Amino acid sequence: MQRERVSENVYWFQSDVYAQVTAGVVAGPQWAVLIDTLALPDETLQMREYIERELNVPVRYVINTHHHADHCWGNSLFPGSTIISHELCRKHLMEEGVAALDQAKKNNPGLKQIKIVPPHITFSSGSLSLRVGKKNLILTPMPGHSDDGVTVLVEEDRILFAGDTFMPLPFVIGGNIDQLTNSLKEIGKMGLENIVQGHGDIILRGEIEDACKENLNYLAAIRKAAKAALKKREPEEYLAEMDVETCGKSRVNLGGLAADLHRRNVLYLYRVFAEQESGGEDKPL
Numbered sequence: 090m091q092r093e094r095v096s097e098n099v100y101w102f103q104s105d106v107y108a109q110v111t112a113g114v115v116a117g118p119q120w121a122v123l124i125d126t127l128a129l130p131d132e133t134l135q136m137r138e139y140i141e142r143e144l145n146v147p148v149r150y151v152i153n154t155h156h157h158a159d160h161c162w163g164n165s166l167f168p169g170s171t172i173i174s175h176e177l178c179r180k181h182l183m184e185e186g187v188a189a190l191d192q193a194k195k196n197n198p199g200l201k202q203i204k205i206v207p208p209h210i211t212f213s214s215g216s217l218s219l220r221v222g223k224k225n226l227i228l229t230p231m232p233g234h235s236d237d238g239v240t241v242l243v244e245e246d247r248i249l250f251a252g253d254t255f256m257p258l259p260f261v262i263g264g265n266i267d268q269l270t271n272s273l274k275e276i277g278k279m280g281l282e283n284i285v286q287g288h289g290d291i292i293l294r295g296e297i298e299d300a301c302k303e304n305l306n307y308l309a310a311i312r313k314a315a316k317a318a319l320k321k322r323e324p325e326e327y328l329a330e331m332d333v334e335t336c337g338k339s340r341v342n343l344g345g346l347a348a349d350l351h352r353r354n355v356l357y358l359y360r361v362f363a364e365q366e367s368g369g370e371d372k373p374l
Contacts, residue, residue: 090132092139093291096246098222100144101285102136104128108344109288110159113250114140115243117222120149123170124241124250125287126163130202133163150219152228153208154252154287155235156181158189164206173219175230176211177237183207231276233269234260234287246282253287258333258341259304260350261311262357270308277301288343303337310336311351315358319366328355 091103098116103109107128114136115122121140127133140148153161153174161182164172186205194200210217217228225244232238234253241250253260254272261269276284277298284292284300292300314331318324333341333351341347 090127090135092136095248095283095285095291096243098224099243099246099248101291102127102132102139103290104132106132107159108346109290111285111287111289112136112160113241113285114144114148115221115224115226116140116144116146117224119146120221121146122150122152122219122221122226123148123167124152124285125154125160125252126151126166128159128162130163130166130199133166137166150221152219152226152239152241153178154240154250154254155238156186157235157253158193160252160287162186162190162200162203162205165202165204171210172206172208173210173217173228174208175237175239176213178239179208179211181237231272232265233267233272234264236265236268238272240276242279247280248283248285249276249279249281250285251276251287255284255286255292255300255304257286257289257343258338258347258350259308259354261308261354266308266312266358270305273301273304273308277305306337311355311358314355315362318355318359319362324359324363325356328352328359331355 090105093101095101100114102112104127110128112127113124127136148167148170151164151167151170151172153172156178182205190205219226227242227244228239231240231254238252238254240252240254259269281297282294284297318327321327333347
């Protein structure tokens with residue numbers, strides 16, 4: 090597991106095991122706020138040990154930026170902590186989480202100790218503020234990657250923990266490309282010092298404008314490719330030629346997953362557009 094001090098009492102953690110997934114902590118004099126957990130119990134427990142032994146505070150609150158397993162299945166490793174999220178995060182975890190975890194345990198015995206712990210405090214609109222020491226954390230809905238996505242702004246430092254709303258390669262499966270586009274535009278206007286992505290490395294102030302533009306251009310490119318595929322005799326062959334680089338992204342790793350995530354993005358959008366064109370029910374884009 091990688092870790093880094095981002096600013097005073099603000100820390101970043103990144104998995105060495107799964108897709109460069111990240112988490113963060115903001116520490117106060119008496120307790121800390123954890124922003125997401127990591128994908129596997131061992132690394133999440135290493136993170137907890139660092140907070141308790143090196144920062145010398147317990148985790149009082151855990152914020153889930155969204156309901157995906159690699160960001161919140163570690164909730165149960167922080168007994169006694171209060172979990173905070175969007176209300177849709179709680180809904181997804183209660184309706185889908187137990188079955189998904191049971192299935193995952195069949196393939197990964199390391200998850201044996203994990204239990205689904207749904208959030209205790211939720212909100213659905215506006216923003217939610219949480220004070221820890223001298224830091225004010227502002228939670229704001231930023232959907233698109235998923236319908237329950239929230240970001241966490243450390244107001245004084247202008248550091249945004251963006252969850253999967255901001256990734257080295259935007260991912261729209263099960264999400265909404267229009268909402269994600271709008272969320273990325275909002276992030277670009279926030280005057281940030283750093284963006285902590287849900288996966289990948291920290292984006293620094295001088296890189297933020299270009300990173301936002303690149304992600305927005307990528308979303309426009311995969312939308313265009315999926316639309317164009319509707320007119321092709323062999324749409325999946327056409328989309329196979331629309332690789333990551335063709336759609337404006339380069340040097341994206343994500344633990345070797347980027348090419349597969351991109352392929353899934355374009356196929357998902359094509360199938361949604363095809364169903365809409367054939368008169369089927371509208372689905373999220």
